[in-house]
Amino acid sequence: MSPVSGEFRASRRSRYFYPVEPELAARVRAVSFEGYYTTMLYQDLEFVMPFDVGRASGATARLTGRDSVSAESMITQALSTNEHTYWLTDALERFVRSAAQNLVLAGPVTYEINYLYPVEGESAAEPMRFRLELIAPGTMSYHGTTPIQYVLSTFGGPTDSTGLTYVELDPQTLVTFHLPDPIEDQVKKIIHFLRAANREQVSGSALLDQSMRGKSGYSFTRHQEELAELFAAATAPIGWNARGLFTYNHLEPYDVWRELKFMEFKTRVRQAILHQLNDVLAQIGSVLRFEAQIELVGVVALSDIEQAMEDMRSGARSIGQLARFAAS
Amino acid sequence: MAGCIERLLQVLSTKNDWQRAVGVVDMGNTLIQRLAERLQLDEARILRHSLTFYLRGITESPAQFPGDAAKIENSTGEWEMFHVAVAERQVLSYISFWLGLVAQIRNFDSAALVSRFEHAVSSLDGCYKARAPRALLGLFEHIASGVDFERRTEGRRVSPGWWVNHLCARLLLSTLVQEVRGFLDEIQKELINPVASADETHAEVVSMKIFSCLELTNKMRTHLETVRHAATVLETLRHAQTDDEKWPDVSFPEEILRDIEEQLYQKLAVVAPLLKHERHNAGEPDLFGQAYKTLFDATFHAILYGRNEIAWKLFPIVIVMAEWARARLIGDLVSERQQQQVIFGTEPLVDVMELSGYALLMNEVNGEGIWPQVRALWDNLLARDQSSSTPQQFANILSAHENLFALTPGGIGRTDRQLELGRLLSRQATHPAQAASPIVAAFSPFLMGGMRHDLADLFIVEYILQRPGMSAIVISRKVEILRDYLTEYRPRPDNSGSEDLDSYDLDDDEPDEE
Numbered sequence: 001m002s003p004v005s006g007e008f009r010a011s012r013r014s015r016y017f018y019p020v021e022p023e024l025a026a027r028v029r030a031v032s033f034e035g036y037y038t039t040m041l042y043q044d045l046e047f048v049m050p051f052d053v054g055r056a057s058g059a060t061a062r063l064t065g066r067d068s069v070s071a072e073s074m075i076t077q078a079l080s081t082n083e084h085t086y087w088l089t090d091a092l093e094r095f096v097r098s099a100a101q102n103l104v105l106a107g108p109v110t111y112e113i114n115y116l117y118p119v120e121g122e123s124a125a126e127p128m129r130f131r132l133e134l135i136a137p138g139t140m141s142y143h144g145t146t147p148i149q150y151v152l153s154t155f156g157g158p159t160d161s162t163g164l165t166y167v168e169l170d171p172q173t174l175v176t177f178h179l180p181d182p183i184e185d186q187v188k189k190i191i192h193f194l195r196a197a198n199r200e201q202v203s204g205s206a207l208l209d210q211s212m213r214g215k216s217g218y219s220f221t222r223h224q225e226e227l228a229e230l231f232a233a234a235t236a237p238i239g240w241n242a243r244g245l246f247t248y249n250h251l252e253p254y255d256v257w258r259e260l261k262f263m264e265f266k267t268r269v270r271q272a273i274l275h276q277l278n279d280v281l282a283q284i285g286s287v288l289r290f291e292a293q294i295e296l297v298g299v300v301a302l303s304d305i306e307q308a309m310e311d312m313r314s315g316a317r318s319i320g321q322l323a324r325f326a327a328s
Numbered sequence: 329m330a331g332c333i334e335r336l337l338q339v340l341s342t343k344n345d346w347q348r349a350v351g352v353v354d355m356g357n358t359l360i361q362r363l364a365e366r367l368q369l370d371e372a373r374i375l376r377h378s379l380t381f382y383l384r385g386i387t388e389s390p391a392q393f394p395g396d397a398a399k400i401e402n403s404t405g406e407w408e409m410f411h412v413a414v415a416e417r418q419v420l421s422y423i424s425f426w427l428g429l430v431a432q433i434r435n436f437d438s439a440a441l442v443s444r445f446e447h448a449v450s451s452l453d454g455c456y457k458a459r460a461p462r463a464l465l466g467l468f469e470h471i472a473s474g475v476d477f478e479r480r481t482e483g484r485r486v487s488p489g490w491w492v493n494h495l496c497a498r499l500l501l502s503t504l505v506q507e508v509r510g511f512l513d514e515i516q517k518e519l520i521n522p523v524a525s526a527d528e529t530h531a532e533v534v535s536m537k538i539f540s541c542l543e544l545t546n547k548m549r550t551h552l553e554t555v556r557h558a559a560t561v562l563e564t565l566r567h568a569q570t571d572d573e574k575w576p577d578v579s580f581p582e583e584i585l586r587d588i589e590e591q592l593y594q595k596l597a598v599v600a601p602l603l604k605h606e607r608h609n610a611g612e613p614d615l616f617g618q619a620y621k622t623l624f625d626a627t628f629h630a631i632l633y634g635r636n637e638i639a640w641k642l643f644p645i646v647i648v649m650a651e652w653a654r655a656r657l658i659g660d661l662v663s664e665r666q667q668q669q670v671i672f673g674t675e676p677l678v679d680v681m682e683l684s685g686y687a688l689l690m691n692e693v694n695g696e697g698i699w700p701q702v703r704a705l706w707d708n709l710l711a712r713d714q715s716s717s718t719p720q721q722f723a724n725i726l727s728a729h730e731n732l733f734a735l736t737p738g739g740i741g742r743t744d745r746q747l748e749l750g751r752l753l754s755r756q757a758t759h760p761a762q763a764a765s766p767i768v769a770a771f772s773p774f775l776m777g778g779m780r781h782d783l784a785d786l787f788i789v790e791y792i793l794q795r796p797g798m799s800a801i802v803i804s805r806k807v808e809i810l811r812d813y814l815t816e817y818r819p820r821p822d823n824s825g826s827e828d829l830d831s832y833d834l835d836d837d838e839p840d841e842e
């Protein structure tokens with residue numbers, strides 16, 4: 001059992017920390033958003049939930065099920081791990097955003113269900129609340145079949161053959177979120193490409209400098225054209241347009257098409273996270289004895305996006321109308 | 329290439345080679361037409377400018393040619409031929425351009441255009457095979473590159489056909505509209521203004537340029553409908569949902585053509601009296617006859633459509649030229665039978681009577697016009713007629729023509745003009761019952777009974793017979809009928825006009841045309 005949190009005792013074993021030790025930092029950095037292009041994608045994924053979510057005219061989250069009213073406060077607190085909020089919509093928006101960013105940049109994301117027990121009283125053996133604790137991407141591994149988290153040596157504990165300190169985790173309390181099947185592999189390749197592009201990004205100025213000094217036949221324009229094509233081809237499965245950095249050879253419908261595809265990607269990711277989160281709530285509900293599911297209302301559905309794509313093909317809507325839809 | 333042609337023409341502009349220079353100009357004009365047919369409008373325009381620059385240089389400053397054209401000028405006959413050939417071809421470049429353009433767009437249809445656009449953007453090679461104006465070619469290139477990019481990056485084409493069609497149709501239409509408007513401006517600046525300010529010393533050359541310019545404006549007016557048809561076809565490719573503010577306005581300022589033509593008529597009215605009007609030589613173009621016919625038709629249309637200012641500018645010139653034409657015809661027909669001499673030799677006088685009749689009628693129709701000036705002119709002319717035989721002579725001429733049962737060019741022309749009048753009046757829907765003027769009622773196309781009054785007869789009835797002492801002159805049967813008609817229809821002080829109307833058979837249907 002981990003230290004007591006307020007009037008509750010937590011079941012949490014994983015730790016939250018800044019990876020100040022070099023070996024840990026290297027593991028975390030390998031899956032982080034660090035880098036020019038990956039940072040941009042990371043930021044763009046902030047809008048995996050519509051930007052107007054929670055506003056008067058925008059989408060909202062609500063609970064359904066038998067205990068939708070009584071469980072709302074508990075679920076809201078459970079999701080708002082680091083940023084306290086009283087609103088389910090806000091808590092869900094932050095949870096989904098964080099999960100999506102980690103899923104895309106780092107791959108499958110594991111949370112530890114942190115059951116909270118009363119410190120005193122007759123019901124001390126029964127958890128009353130829970131929190132979903134993110135296990136920082138890059139810190140989780142397995143020791144044999146036992147899940148572990150690498151932690152700072154200052155926390156103390158066993159070390160593995162590389163000398164890294166770790167804590168063992170309870171597999172019963174771990175839940176791992178995945179991207180949908182065909183997307184996961186595609187995204188992995190895209191992130192691999194973007195990390196490579198991050199590394200190459202600095203070479204452009206050196207080549208330009210050489211060209212200006214007459215030492216090479218480097219053409220900035222040609223370089224940009226090739227980058228445009230490489231980026232477009234590599235990111236085609238998700239439609240990300242690198243914030244419009246590369247527009248060479250882009251036709252207006254193509255740009256809108258890419259916006260729609262990115263919108264479709266974000267929607268699939270959001271739906272996948274929400275679906276898995278509801279599975280987790282069902283699992284936790286069986287322990288805490290509540291029955292509630294989260295529903296997001298007022299958001300663009302996949303069918304809306306598919307209709308928009310069909311409208312582009314048929315001409316039922318103008319490119320301008322579709323661009324406005326894609327920006328919604 | 330245009331530069332090469334310019335240099336070649338300069339070298340050929342010599343006494344010995346000027347005919348070859350004219351041949352090169354002819355080939356250039358053919359090429360202009362072909363380029364315009366392929367919608368290579370920029371290229372066609374550049375070549376046209378080169379030829380125009382050369383031809384204008386010959387007529388305005390021949391000494392600039394090293395060859396030199398001035399030497400031709402010294403050999404009078406050669407120079408005249410060269411000058412006339414150049415004058416003809418100056419306008420021909422524009423006509424070639426216009427005919428080439430309309431030949432291409434005449435065949436526009438939606439399905440063919442869609443297929444053409446699709447083919448042009450579906451591959452990078454396709455766009456270069458498309459016959460298109462430069463701007464559209466640029467768009468084809470842009471879209472073809474984009475589509476190719478989409479195939480490479482997405483594995484499929486993304487940009488839809490309707491978007492391609494909309495963009496290409498908009499640009500093509502915009503190019504056409506700009507081309508036509510620009511062409512009108514260029515005609516004004518490069519052809520009409522120089523002609524309008526031309527020195528009248530070379531009346532033959534100036535009149536030849538005027539005829540060519542009028543041929544061009546006539547072709548333009550005719551084929552503006554073709555351009556409108558093309559615009560309608562292109563409109564079918566417009567994507568309605570796009571609500572495109574950039575879609576071009578396709579209205580053409582047709583009054584520019586009318587203004588251009590009126591400038592040309594006015595100039596012709598100045599130079600026509602300077603043309604030779606002696607007996608016609610079959611070996612030379614009949615510039616005087618052509619000028620007379622052109623001015624007569626222009627005056628008729630100006631009267632008919634209420635263009636009073638230009639009508640009155642031209643009318644006195646036509647009267648003078650008609651008299652010269654009559655005198656010339658007498659000489660030309662001297663070897664013909666007497667009846668032929670009477671019929672054909674008097675046509676110009678029938679013309680002026682008819683034209684005067686139109687001036688009178690349209691004054692009645694519109695409540696304004698040039699009839700007061702025309703009447704004053706006749707008053708003046710007849711007052712100077714010492715023999716006083718002219719009125720009877722006029723009546724006799726109409727009698728002679730009444731008894732003629734053959735189709736003559738003059739008679740066909742008069743019928744055509746009556747049909748045009750009928751169309752105009754039927755558009756105004758002036759029913760005899762509503763017509764305040766008995767004259768208007770008499771010429772109403774709704775009047776049934778088969779009697780079609782002549783405008784020359786109207787002149788006799790309403791002007792000649794109204795002159796003092798003219799009641800005794802012998803008139804033709806048709807003139808008599810018209811006189812009786814008007815007398816009966818015209819309201820009398822003791823009776824109302826509406827009762828008189830009852831005796832006429834009125835038809836509400838469309839006017840019957842001859």
